[in-house]
Amino acid sequence: MADKHFNIGDMFEMVADAMPEREALVCGNSRATFQQLEQRANRLAHYMSAQGVKAGDHVGLYMYNCNEYIEAMLACFKIRAVPINVNYRYVNEELLYIFDNANMVACIHHREFVPAIAEVRDAAKDLKTFISVEDATEHDLSKIGATEFEAAMSSQSDQRDFDERADDDLFILYTGGTTGMPKGVMWPHKNVFFAAMGGGGFFSPLGPLEQPEDIVSRISENQMIGMPLAPLMHGASWWYACILILSGNKLVLNPLRSFDGEGIWQVAADEKVNSIQIVGDAMAIPLLESLKGNEDRWDLSAVFNIGSGGAVFSPAKQEEFKVQFPNCFITNAFGSSESGNMGMDNGNKKEGDSSLGNVARSEFMDVIVEGDSPAEARHAKPGEQGIFSRSGYIPAGYYGDEAKTAKTFIDVEGKGKIWLLTGDAATLEEDGTITIFGRGSNCINSGGEKIFPEEVEQALKAHPAIYDALVVDTPDDRFGAKVTAVVSVREGFDVSLKAVQEEARKLIAGYKLPRELHVVAEVPRGPNGKPTYAEAKKIALSQEFLVS
Structure with a gap:
């Protein structure tokens, strides 16, 4: 018998063997026990192998939430292939980019996406195998x-009957990059298991595993039922799914294609869900509104945890959930696609503090002060601000992007220990804790979706009427921030928000479209032509040049 490793495929098989008849997975009307999930994943793995998919090959998962998504993920792990998450909101150029950039050889997709794939498949030279999941189309x-x-x-x-696997088999998660195009974060299985999945210790008093076989001793005696509300194409939801299984x-x-608060509470009641995972206020607001408008409609007595990660979860919304669920504990986690779970807010925020929260410092968690080059970076001193950073169980870098890897994964102070710079601004407090202030760049986080201004600006400037454009974030009650455009228009032209959105939609996904449009005589730029985002944001907040 092959040795077991800190490999998700190995550990899933041990869990499935330990309790084959226990129900593992539910999505709408589809249900599967651990044994059924194991058997179906084996069949799919054998089919992919027969099509020539081999260890190290990349397989796109281009689906809405469904049982087949989990089956496909496990099938990949079984043959040491690498699943690639594909955002189902992507349009032509974005889709082509990820198919090509990820060097996919196969794609498992909902039937709905056949036309979108047909438009780009010829340009993705390695992509040969397509497996279609049935839907209403x-x-x-x-x-x-x-x-x-x-x-x-x-x-x-x-x-x-598969080959032996390894700790460093890859799990690649595609996320936004500094240019707006997605970047593939290369996670070795062992690293993502300990960094993002608690090392198997989230639900056990025994804590993280010491060896792979310990996974069986971490199985919950009383089965907990968890429900991540984000699509599986997002890392936080994908990882939470693995944690549960x-x-x-x-x-x-x-199972819902759009975010429907009433529909979600109905599923939670029907399935007696214990733990619900959301992405900040963008999900919290409609969920709370649904509860307020439907008192006593659902039996939600089974819910004992509501957790958030990936976006701002405001204290006000946390308090509202406590009113609705007085016996429920609320968790607010920090992390990213590159860092995994960086801890929970420990409640040390001071009154009036505008930070996202406060976490403990450790030998693997610190604040790094950047220099003019990676070689000049150093550990922060108490009271200093820098970048929230992690070492230890971290990714191997970005797929196919050595330059970005070199800037993000650095040897601080030449000690031979690699630190990941998350990009989030943070301060090392005098008491040794870390206060986090969020993304230090111009990245817009709207309801957990990362949106990069440069990409939206390029789409806006493709409009024949728009001469120049800058994109900033402005406050939004539901999503935390919304995409806002400040543009100048060519002489003789006129624009409306709707017209600009319709044109931009040809190039970028709907969630990236500007929700406000401000037309000015000249877009603010410095003498060197570089954008002045701070000035553009002032213009937007003033509402003086708002166009409907």
Whole structure:
């Protein structure tokens, strides 16, 4: 028998063997026990192998939430292939970029996306195998040479007869990059397991694993039922799904295509969900509104935890949840695609503090002060501000981007210990704790979605009427921040917000579109032509040049 490793495939198999009949996964009307999940993943793994997918190959997962998403992830891990999350909101250029940048050889997708794939597949030279998950659409699979998901598995063995795996098999998570195009964060399995999944110790008093076989002893005796509300294409939801499954708990996926508070509470009541994971106020607000408008409609007595990560979860909304769920504990985690879980807010924020929260410093968690070059970076002194950083279990870098890797993963003070710079501004307090202030760059976080101004600006400037454009964030009650455009218009032209959105939608996904438009005579730039974002934000906040 092959040795076991800190590999998600190995650990899942041990959990499935320990309790095959326990229910593992629910999404809408689809349900699966651990044994069924194991067998279906084996069949899919055998089919992909038969199509030539091998260890190290990249497989796109281009789906809405569904059981097949989890089955596909596990199937990849079983044959040491690498699953790649594809944002289903992407349009032509974005989709082509990730298919090509990730060097995908296969793609598992909902049938709805056949036309989108057909538009870009010829330019993605390595992409040969397509497996289509059924939905309500009837697109012709022959258009891209796809095989239907169930048909692909029907003649395959459900036996486990795969090669030995390794701790450093990769789990790649695509996230936004500084240019706006997605970057593939390369996580070795062992590192992501300990950095983002608690090392198997989230639900056990025994704490993190010491060896892979310990996973069985961490299985919860009383099964907990957890429900991440974000799509699985987002890292926080994907990781939470793994946390639940690897602890023998039940994963309930949100089957709804749009965020519907009433629909979500109905699922939570039907499935007796214990823990709900949200992404900040963007989800908190509609959930709370649904509760206020439907008192006593649902039996939510099973809910004992509401946790957030990935976006601002305001103290006011946390307090509102405490009113609705007086016996519930609220958690607010810090982290990113590159860092995993960087801890929970420890409640040490001072009154009037505008920070995101406060966490403990450790030998693996610190504030790094950047110099003019990576070689000049140093550890912060008490009272200094710098970049929230992590060492230890961190990614191996960005896929295919050595330059960005070198800037983000650095050897601080030449001690041979690599630190990840998260990009979040933070202060090392006199008491040794770390106060976090959020993204130090111009990245816009709108409801947990990362939106980069440069990308939106390029889309806006493709409009024939727009001469110049800058994009900033302005406050939004629901999403925390909204995309706001400050533009100048060519002589003889006129623009409206709707017209600008319609044109930009041809180039960027809908969630990146500006929600406000401000037209000025000249977009603020410095003498060297560089954008003056602070001035653009002042213009936007003044509302003086707002155009509807």
